[in-house]
């Protein structure tokens with residue numbers, strides 16, 4: 001496991017070779033405000049994995065600085081998750097709250113150095129004073145307070161003499177810093193909440209940016225690995241540690257891309273909503289992407305670790321296809337678990353020419369699984385097969401039992417349908433069949449050709465079991481929340497299973513032949529009422545449907561028909577589809593969306609009349625416009641096709657970037673204002689003047705000497721970093737192409 005090389009490991013290797021550290025120490029620092037999810041598994045895999053690979057340690061630290069949302073039950077869930085994945089943290093579980101006294105001392109030190117002050121502006125004023133990406137902020141008048149006054153106020157904040165929001169402690173850095181985070185960030189705030197560990201001892205709580213770097217330092221962490229959204233916080237991380245002039249070695253922060261998976265919501269806040277709203281049955285509901293959920297569903301730790309390894313560590317965010325995770329568990333179980341017979345939707349079959357009872361020897365594992373073991377399958381006159389395995393009027397290509405087509409009972413005999421019995425409503429209730437005595441599996445001399453073998457159980461000995469058939473919780477690729485829930489994500493069935501599964505218990509995970517992989521529910525299962533959870537299907541049926549309906553392109557929020565087969569296009573829709581793909585060169589996915597939606601199609605045609613920009617118009621209409629219609633639940637929009645054309649015209653003329661166009665679109669959707677007006681009012685015109693861009697590039701370069709050195713030393717990937725920083729500093733307004741060229745020139 002954990003074999004692939006990645007930039008984080010290279011960094012650690014480099015630091016060891018440079019003798020920067022003697023021992024590698026990482027940490028996994030969750031906030032105990034929810035159950036960990038598969039994204040956390042990735043972080044666990046990376047942090048504990050690096051420690052293991054380099055003979056170091058990894059600490060488990062609860063980042064418990066927000067008393068109102070945290071709880072010990074989440075601490076336990078986090079510990080369980082790490083252990084279940086097979087890792088061991090170093091020493092005791094740590095808590096940021098253990099460091100509160102130490103952090104307080106560090107804050108006092110900063111105050112004494114004149115590097116921190118108590119501010120008494122309101123929250124709104126603080127926001128206002130911060131300025132914007134294009135305007136510098138201005139400093140609060142309270143920044144002039146004397147060290148004595150600051151010390152006094154800070155102590156009284158701690159003692160609880162003030163109400164929430166009355167004062168905060170801020171770092172004194174730079175109110176016109178290009179990185180907005182550096183404009184005198186907050187270090188402490190007053191909070192009158194009960195903390196689950198420190199009780200009412202503290203009336204002030206440190207902010208993430210202050211607590212995290214110092215907790216890392218206190219623990220001797222060397223590599224503080226976090227997700228990309230903290231990239232801009234790195235400057236504060238460095239500022240705090242450097243300003244305090246701490247004894248080396250100090251930790252450094254490194255960022256990687258967080259894991260996103262389609263058909264899945266990942267934030268703890270959204271998961272909490274699902275749990276508290278009763279949309280699922282608790283944090284370990286097998287439909288949730290929590291580690292407890294996967295575990296309860298029957299996933300193995302190995303499959304999750306393999307998945308984390310396969311997806312790799314990247315520097316830019318992307319969405320991973322959930323079928324990749326499903327592939328990992330299928331692949332793992334395939335070589336491990338016994339194959340057994342279970343009938344999920346029983347239909348009675350009476351074999352009229354069979355008398356008595358017999359037991360058929362059947363191996364648990366196929367030839368290619370290196371495991372031994374077999375059981376006896378009882379066979380008798382009355383059996384059950386799955387309803388779906390009989391068709392009175394079979395479609396073409398149906399290989400199972402029909403009135404004219406025999407089928408093999410898996411491990412057993414070939415049977416043939418003789419009569420179909422129905423109830424008054426016309427439902428099939430029983431089949432009368434005959435078997436061929438000389439057709440037994442392994443000793444078949446009947447010469448009869450069958451096209452498939454189906455699962456079955458004997459009526460006399462089968463056990464009734466509950467089977468929980470889980471499907472994806474969300475029916476769309478980019479779910480927003482409860483409104484996108486798949487109503488069929490759980491179907492509970494009364495199924496019939498062969499007796500050995502219950503009496504011999506050869507394993508807890510099984511392949512129910514032709515149905516999928518299943519797991520004996522670790523909580524609700526008893527011998528009297530066995531319960532099995534569906535882990536995963538045998539085949540990637542979702543992937544197949546998707547591929548059939550359209551070509552696979554970028555993961556985007558799209559209208560994809562996912563339940564049932566895709567309806568064929570009408571001749572008019574086909575014609576549009578042709579026009580869009582052939583004539584206008586749209587990709588098939590966009591063309592498919594437009595052609596199938598008459599409103600979007602006519603909106604598109606009108607916009608095209610205004611502006612000859614087929615691809616860009618199609619993209620905004622199938623994405624932003626379609627999403628707005630969905631959000632409004634109405635086609636009464638605040639904007640017209642003509643205005644969308646005006647917006648895209650500005651993009652085409654490079655007056656604004658794509659990113660700004662999205663921002664303008666939001667405004668149009670809200671207010672109905674003209675795009676040109678919005679761009680003018682907000683000063684969003686793209687900056688394409690080198691004279692304006694160059695000074696910003698200079699600033700970014702001056703602020704990142706280490707990276708400049710690395711770049712010059714050969715790490716050419718850092719070009720993207722510099723371009724990103726410059727774009728960010730201009731609020732996304734600089735022309736990206738130009739920035740790229742100018743940065744490359746400058747660093748050459």
Ligand code: ATP
Pocket residue numbers: 028029030031032038039040042043063225226227257258259260266267268269
């Ligand atoms: P959420 O937004 O889901 O609540 P979080 O980032 O607030 O997640 P924390 O408990 O603060 O969750 O995270 C603990 C660690 O796990 C952090 O280092 C964080 O960067 C990492 N982490 C969280 N979500 C993901 C993810 N989707 N992919 C990779 N790492 C993640």
Ligand code: MG
Pocket residue numbers: 031
């Ligand atoms: Mg969080």
